Amino acid sequence: MVNVGKPAGGRSGRPRAGEERLSRQTILDAALRIVDDEGLEAMTMRRLAATLGVNPMSIYHHLPNKAAVFAGLAELVFADLNNTSRAEATTSRKAGREVPVRRSAGRSPGASTPTRSGGDRWQDELMNAAHAYRNALRAHPNLALQVLADAAAVSEVVVLTVEPFYRALDRAGLTPRQIFEAVNTLIDFIHGFSLGEASVRADTFELAPDLLERVSKLQPGQAPTLTRIVEELGADGLHYEFDDGFETGLSLFVAGIGARFGR
Amino acid sequence: MVNVGKPAGGRSGRPRAGEERLSRQTILDAALRIVDDEGLEAMTMRRLAATLGVNPMSIYHHLPNKAAVFAGLAELVFADLNNTSRAEATTSRKAGREVPVRRSAGRSPGASTPTRSGGDRWQDELMNAAHAYRNALRAHPNLALQVLADAAAVSEVVVLTVEPFYRALDRAGLTPRQIFEAVNTLIDFIHGFSLGEASVRADTFELAPDLLERVSKLQPGQAPTLTRIVEELGADGLHYEFDDGFETGLSLFVAGIGARFGR
DNA sequence: ACCTGAACACCGTTCAAGT
DNA sequence: ACCTGAACACCGTTCAAGT
Numbered sequence: 001m002v003n004v005g006k007p008a009g010g011r012s013g014r015p016r017a018g019e020e021r022l023s024r025q026t027i028l029d030a031a032l033r034i035v036d037d038e039g040l041e042a043m044t045m046r047r048l049a050a051t052l053g054v055n056p057m058s059i060y061h062h063l064p065n066k067a068a069v070f071a072g073l074a075e076l077v078f079a080d081l082n083n084t085s086r087a088e089a090t091t092s093r094k095a096g097r098e099v100p101v102r103r104s105a106g107r108s109p110g111a112s113t114p115t116r117s118g119g120d121r122w123q124d125e126l127m128n129a130a131h132a133y134r135n136a137l138r139a140h141p142n143l144a145l146q147v148l149a150d151a152a153a154v155s156e157v158v159v160l161t162v163e164p165f166y167r168a169l170d171r172a173g174l175t176p177r178q179i180f181e182a183v184n185t186l187i188d189f190i191h192g193f194s195l196g197e198a199s200v201r202a203d204t205f206e207l208a209p210d211l212l213e214r215v216s217k218l219q220p221g222q223a224p225t226l227t228r229i230v231e232e233l234g235a236d237g238l239h240y241e242f243d244d245g246f247e248t249g250l251s252l253f254v255a256g257i258g259a260r261f262g263r
Numbered sequence: 264m265v266n267v268g269k270p271a272g273g274r275s276g277r278p279r280a281g282e283e284r285l286s287r288q289t290i291l292d293a294a295l296r297i298v299d300d301e302g303l304e305a306m307t308m309r310r311l312a313a314t315l316g317v318n319p320m321s322i323y324h325h326l327p328n329k330a331a332v333f334a335g336l337a338e339l340v341f342a343d344l345n346n347t348s349r350a351e352a353t354t355s356r357k358a359g360r361e362v363p364v365r366r367s368a369g370r371s372p373g374a375s376t377p378t379r380s381g382g383d384r385w386q387d388e389l390m391n392a393a394h395a396y397r398n399a400l401r402a403h404p405n406l407a408l409q410v411l412a413d414a415a416a417v418s419e420v421v422v423l424t425v426e427p428f429y430r431a432l433d434r435a436g437l438t439p440r441q442i443f444e445a446v447n448t449l450i451d452f453i454h455g456f457s458l459g460e461a462s463v464r465a466d467t468f469e470l471a472p473d474l475l476e477r478v479s480k481l482q483p484g485q486a487p488t489l490t491r492i493v494e495e496l497g498a499d500g501l502h503y504e505f506d507d508g509f510e511t512g513l514s515l516f517v518a519g520i521g522a523r524f525g526r
Numbered sequence: 527a528c529c530t531g532a533a534c535a536c537c538g539t540t541c542a543a544g545t
Numbered sequence: 546a547c548c549t550g551a552a553c554a555c556c557g558t559t560c561a562a563g564t
Contacts, residue, residue: 022547045538055549057539062547066538148458149408159477163486170488176495180474185452185512192455195411211443214422223426225433232439249448256519285528308557318530320558325528329557 022054024062028072032140035073039142043069073140074147078157081136122172123254129164130190130250137194144198148191162187169257178261189249197242212238285317287325291335295403298336302405306332336403337410341420344399385435386517392427393453393513400457407461411454425450432520441524452512460505474503 030051034043045066049056063069137144162183169179215223215230230238293315297306308329312319326332400407425446432442478486478493 044536046536057550058548060539145408145412148455149462156477156480159474159481159489160486163489166486166492167488170492176492179492180496181508181511182515184508185515188455188459188512189448189452190455191458192411192451192453195454195458196451199412211422214419217419218422223423223429225430226422226426229429229433229439229442233443238443245444245447248444249451252445252448252516252519252523254519255522256515256517259518259522260515307555309555320531321529323558 022058027059027062031069032073035142036140070146073143074150075157077136077147078161082160122168125168127250129168133190134194141198144194174261182257186253285321290322290325294332295336298405299403333409336406337413338420340399340410341424345423385431388431390513392431396453397457404461407457437524445520449516456509
């Protein structure tokens with residue numbers, strides 16, 4: 001199965017230049033590919049070396065250990081997010097490697113919100129930030145758990161990530177303290193949501209989508225309210241869509257800001 | 264360091280009866296102790312066997328593999344939660360093993376909410392459910408990630424866990440669909456929050472508590488709004504307490520329910 | 527039924543050596 | 546500077562054998 005060949009076939013999308021050298025970037029690209037295709041635990045140092053057509057120890061010359069590889073992958077995810085959300089900003093282009101701009105499904109693809117009057121601009125801005133964040137985590141389901149557990153390790157790039165949230169809520173007129181608290185809460189929600197979503201996509205089940213089946217297996221009287229509510233909902237009502245769930249959560253949150261902070 | 268002795272000293276709190284036999288329960292207890300004391304990755308099958316004073320292979324007679332051990336641990340966490348939140352319910356007591364009732368720090372330890380009039384009962388009920396859930400995850404920080412990633416594997420016991428949330432929101436008068444959506448959102452928030460909290464307690468940093476230091480290292484103009492807001496807050500304003508953060512999140516959520524669903 | 531010993535097919539990482 | 550081979554100290558798990 002595993003092709004431990006000579007100097008690695010040109011598997012990745014990148015065109016191999018005449019010079020084929022090992023670098024932090026090529027290593028991380030290969031690692032990401034393994035994680036995406038075969039899951040977290042398939043990503044071993046030896047396997048990584050094999051797909052690069054290189055001795056396992058060569059990797060240690062560019063990254064100090066396996067943890068650093070995973071930290072590097074987490075960083076990639078956030079970097080992707082930052083580059084995606086301000087595709088137009090006047091940034092001095094980083095050397096090499098353009099990050100492909102992924103577009104969220106539901107929204108208009110062109111310029112940001114076409115001239116609309118109304119006063120609900122900050123809500124849209126906040127929604128956009130939230131969707132971009134979710135999409136970045138969703139792009140690599142197998143990596144999500146690692147990213148969320150390791151967000152710490154990625155300092156700068158993670159901090160940049162919250163700027164759009166701050167901007168939206170600043171525009172909404174909240175106080176600094178309110179902004180700080182609201183952003184923390186919203187990001188916690190997105191993390192929890194994405195964790196559930198990633199679990200389902202990876203392989204297993206999750207609470208929301210499976211509730212009906214599980215409740216039916218309960219002994220009578222173990223969870224009376226839950227049982228009754230689920231029955232009232234019926235099979236149709238329980239059909240779960242992650243997209244809807246995310247939207248609902250966001251709108252609940254926006255409504256909360258309005259009510260608590262008088263917006 | 265590791266004491267690989269004869270038939271295992273009486274390390275666990277349980278009194279060793281004359282008969283010292285291996286069982287699913289003793290294995291899981293030992294595993295939980297290793298995870299709590301030394302972290303997830305210290306919990307290897309061989310290490311577990313050593314602390315039980317037993318051959319590694321003996322374990323496989325009671326649990327099919329390592330994944331099953333972790334699933335069992337996740338189940339313990341949720342079982343703990345269920346037993347804690349209805350300490351008084353008339354349940355036929357399960358054979359053996361009483362789960363110690365952990366009490367949350369901030370609240371009055373006695374009977375639930377002493378006779379209070381007012382119409383805000385459901386809010387308190389919801390808060391209590393949320394705190395109990397958070398506390399269960401907080402009781403074993405090293406396990407939190409595993410639990411959240413694996414909640415799926417633990418079917419029945421996880422389902423029971425949401426009953427208090429359903430009861431509170433049913434009392435609030437929401438429709439079944441609204442309850443379903445609100446509970447999903449709230450639990451996602453708690454998961455995300457607990458993930459962050461567990462990461463900090465385990466070893467690393469996290470966004471909220473560390474924001475100030477990190478923002479100061481940003482290049483000028485990289486995140487203008489964030490930078491300005493953080494400066495306005497100042498060092499004092501940014502001091503982060505998880506307890507406050509959780510309370511804020513909950514109240515934002517409760518306010519959202521009020522505003523969206525007219526309660 | 528429950529436990530064991532030896533073995534298999536892996537790991538991450540150190541270290542001394544090659545070019 | 547960058548890469549390698551051999552080795553060390555581990556893993557999870559299978560399998561045939563013991564009582």
